[in-house]
Amino acid sequence: MVLNVMQSDKINHLLVRTVRVNGWRNHRDQNSVREKDRFNRLQYQSVGQNNSVVEVSSKGRNDGVQRGVGGVKTTTFDPQRSAAVRNRGSLPPPRVSEILIPGTNVEYSEKQRTMKTCFILGDSQGRNLKQYLEENTVEKGWSFRSFVSPGANLLSCIDRGLDFWNNQIKNSIECHFVIVAGTIDCAEKVNWKNVDMGIEKLKFITNFSSVTVILTPFRLDCGRLNDNVYKFNRRLKEKLGGLSNLTFIDPYEVIPEITYYRRDGYHLNENAKRILARSVSRTIPQSNSKTVRSNFW
Numbered sequence: 622m623v624l625n626v627m628q629s630d631k632i633n634h635l636l637v638r639t640v641r642v643n644g645w646r647n648h649r650d651q652n653s654v655r656e657k658d659r660f661n662r663l664q665y666q667s668v669g670q671n672n673s674v675v676e677v678s679s680k681g682r683n684d685g686v687q688r689g690v691g692g693v694k695t696t697t698f699d700p701q702r703s704a705a706v707r708n709r710g711s712l713p714p715p716r717v718s719e720i721l722i723p724g725t726n727v728e729y730s731e732k733q734r735t736m737k738t739c740f741i742l743g744d745s746q747g748r749n750l751k752q753y754l755e756e757n758t759v760e761k762g763w764s765f766r767s768f769v770s771p772g773a774n775l776l777s778c779i780d781r782g783l784d785f786w787n788n789q790i791k792n793s794i795e796c797h798f799v800i801v802a803g804t805i806d807c808a809e810k811v812n813w814k815n816v817d818m819g820i821e822k823l824k825f826i827t828n829f830s831s832v833t834v835i836l837t838p839f840r841l842d843c844g845r846l847n848d849n850v851y852k853f854n855r856r857l858k859e860k861l862g863g864l865s866n867l868t869f870i871d872p873y874e875v876i877p878e879i880t881y882y883r884r885d886g887y888h889l890n891e892n893a894k895r896i897l898a899r900s901v902s903r904t905i906p907q908s909n910s911k912t913v914r915s916n917f918w
Contacts, residue, residue: 737763738793739905742782743801745771746838746889750801753898760905763797774812775819778802779826796830797905803837803857804887807849816853820860823867831866833904835897838872841879842886868904875900 739758741751751767758765766789768782779800783790790796800823806816826832836854839847854871861867872889881893889897 736793737795737797738789739763739765739797739799740782740786740790741765741767741769741799741801742778743769743799743835744773744778744804745769746804746835747799747801748894749891750799750894750898750901753895754799754902757895757898757902758905759902760907763905772805773802774805774815775800775802776815776822779819779822783822783826795906798826798830798832799835799901800832801835803850803853807837807840807846807853809846811849811853813856816856817860820857823861824864827864827866831868831904831906832864833868833870833901834861835870835901836872838876838882838887838889840887841882870897870900870904872897 739754741747741754743750747767747769751765755765766786768778768785770778770781773781779802802819806812806819823832823834834857836857837850839850858869862869872893876889876893876896881890881896882888883890
């Protein structure tokens with residue numbers, strides 16, 4: 622069969638296009654294989670980052686006194702153990718050498734630990750308190766850190782704050798904690814078990830730091846909850862009143878006027894927080910004071 626020039630050119634064009642498409646597909650397949658290999662390598666590296674795996678105990682917030690805050694331990698990388706972590710299986714008990722002991726296995730030398738830090742841990746009542754403390758604190762050399770957990774109870778505020786600022790606490794030569802929480806605890810039905818656990822955490826903090834506790838303010842929006850507020854504040858005083866390095870500040874004694882509340886009737890407004898900050902600043906240790914430090918940090 623005789624083909625004219627136009628038909629011949631068309632066939633040649635189709636052949637060239639077929640070769641290009643097949644070549645593109647082969648190139649795409651090769652790239653896909655490379656991407657899968659790269660993903661697998663990255664996934665393996667992320668599991669064994671720096672040849673170690675950090676595991677957080679599911680009971681970390683409840684057994685912080687026994688195991689250290691957050692229940693964090695560092696273990697040597699082992700593929701079988703890592704697979705058990707990914708599969709949520711049970712792990713064998715860690716060796717003693719695997720546990721990170723605060724105060725001994727810290728990553729900061731004594732020369733580096735020169736910062737004095739005030740940590741504000743609280744619920745929504747603690748918003749902007751850091752700013753007003755910075756404005757009112759006369760004592761030099763203090764830096765301020767804040768962790769606010771709106772909607773959290775006393776225990777959660779302390780746990781989350783300690784977890785979040787763990788490295789900063791280790792790096793501080795002296796710490797002072799300001800705790801402003803309890804509004805959520807004083808809801809319709811008080812969970813006294815959680816309250817007592819929060820009190821134990823406060824006792825734990827006093828082993829290595831001075832503490833200022835701002836008691837829970839009474840409520841204007843729901844007077845029947847004030848009985849819970851009264852019992853909550855009284856329980857804190859009864860359990861913690863004998864500690865020499867813990868100070869209470871009662872908002873009712875410092876800011877008794879109702880004009881210091883927001884419109885919702887239970888949040889303190891900015892003027893109230895300025896007044897509280899002046900009272901709190903007077904509880905921050907002076908340069909010649911000694912803060913108790915333990916082996917926890």
